[in-house]
Amino acid sequence: MKNTLVERLNSKRAVIGIVGLGYVGLPLLLRYVDVGYHVIGFDIDQSKIDALRQGRTYIEHIPSAQIQAAASGNLEVTTDFSRAKEADALIICVPTPLNRYREPDLSFVLGTVDALIPHLRPGQVLSLESTTYPGTTEEELLPRIESRGLTVGQEVFLVFSPEREDPGNTDFSTRTIPKICGGHTAACLDVGMALYGAAIDTVVPVSSTRAAELTKLLENIHRAVNIGLVNEMKIVADRMNIDIHEVISAAATKPFGFVPYYPGPGLGGHCIPIDPFYLTWKAREYGLHTRFIELAGEINSSMPDYVIEKVIGALNQVKRSVRGSKILVLGIAYKKNVDDMRESPSVVLMEKLRALGAEVAYSDPHVPVFPKMREHSFDLRSVDLSASEIGRYDCVLVATDHDRFDYDQIRKCAKVVVDTRGRYRQAAGNLVKA
Structure with missing residues (x-):
């Protein structure tokens, strides 16, 4: 099963499903269309689906001309999640906000996975890109997939590959930003590398989904901590009348x-x-x-x-x-x-x-x-x-x-x-x- 899926991905005969067409999902969708895959975009927001079908953008730094070029190729967009069974790869790009108590809110991720689960079949790979805590893929996605009676690593494949989009940054694009990829098993990692290797210049493997999840958190915590430092320095400098x-x-x-x-x-x-x-x-x-x-x-x-x-x-x-x-x-x-x-x-x-x-x-x-x-x-x-x-x-x-x-x-x-x-x-x- 693994070799067949990897071959379909490498030959670009695989159908790629992108779930969640916002600041992360839409650029990824356009990239897969650009390199020659048939792509199905999924979103619960009908206004986004309508805009894409009409060749209109809803994200400023992505021009409508790029949407129109993709629409003339192998692109379909839909709110019908039952079509997930048509995809060989399903990449989830939905929000992971905090709730009112500043705790993780996985409702978008879990709601999306629950909508996809009835339509999973052998020979698919499921990749989560939404930023989350270490263990989410194994603790939340894995048992849901197994409840379908599918064996992860043999019949279906599960990976975590955190998004690294930076809206408006003209120095880097979806293609050129290196991609981290962790698999639940070695076979899952092989499939994940094939999935992203055709669309991203550099794919960096790590030993597990948990390592990939923590990598993304480290990247952003590094920035948060240093911004906190310089914000505190600003207050000190201001009191000292220093710019x-x-x-x-x-x-x-x-x-x-x-x-x-x-x-x-x-x-x-x-x-x-x-x-x-x-x-x-x-x-x-x-x-x-x-x-x-x-x-x-x-x-x-x-x-x-x-x-x-x-x-x-x-x-x-x-x-x-x-x-x-x-x-x-x-x-x-x-x-x-x-x-x-x-x-x-x-x-x-x-x-x-x-x-x-x-x-x-x-x-x-x-x-x-x-x-x-x-x-x-x-x-x-x-x-x-x-x-x-x-x-x-x-x-x-x-x-x-x-x-x-x-x-x-x-x-x-x-x-x-x-x-x-x-x-x-x-x-x-x-x-x-x-």
Whole structure:
């Protein structure tokens, strides 16, 4: 069974099923179509299926022309999960958020697997790409597959291969970012390597699904901890009247032993604010308290409150209180030059300002209308940044520093600017650094 599946994958006669067509699944789908596979895309969101069938993109950095080119090839998209039996490979790319108690929420993964299980058959490989704690693949997916009466490693194959997408990063693509792959058995790993080897330039094998799961967490915890460090350094530097961005730039001239990280108003994106909590939760099962990781999480989580205090101080300079003030938030995507709103600290800032009685508006060239979100609600559209419009607000808060903003005009026309991203190097006049 293994050799037959590997041969189908290598010869590109296999049908690839991508389950979850968001920021991870859609680029992967397009890549498999591009290299010549027949691909079936699955999603529960009918609006995404409709858009893809019409050749329209719903992710800014993926052009509609790329969707149209794929649609003219071997691509089908559907909400019908019964078609999973047609696929030789099923790759799951669904969210793994936290619940209200900051604990792992696997409902999207388990709901997806439960929808696929009735349609599994011998000769398939199932790969999970969603970031999760070590043991998820073995503890949650394996028994569900075995409940179908299928032997993993002989009849069907199970792997974990964590996504490494970086939306908007033009230096790396789905093809060029090395792929980690761990199998439940040696045969599973062989199939996983064949699955990804045809679409990704470099596939890196590891000894188990658990090792692959922990690899992804380490990558993002590494970033979270270092961002927590530099956020704390920002607060110290600010109290000492030192520009932390000048310090980072100077330190980065050292050709060894230093990697620059940059402070901000909090953590955003679907990985860094969430993934550390997956490990800290699982570590408690082993009687461990991950103090270092949790401390970094506390610092990063506190940054929106630090920014709010800076906004309050900035408004005091112009003899205004927060209540009743008009505040314009620049940039509501979680990082610059993308439309990705997941876990954006800008939204947290907007909610805190609204709770304090401010009248909040936003401008973001990448997000023309505030989207529907699971936990946040604003009935707002992006405002155009004319000189007169900027001057209407008591405070302009630079939350995400998109390149398309005219920063000279903003500083010239604003009553006061609060900069959380170090876009302005001189804190003077109407500028407050946060």
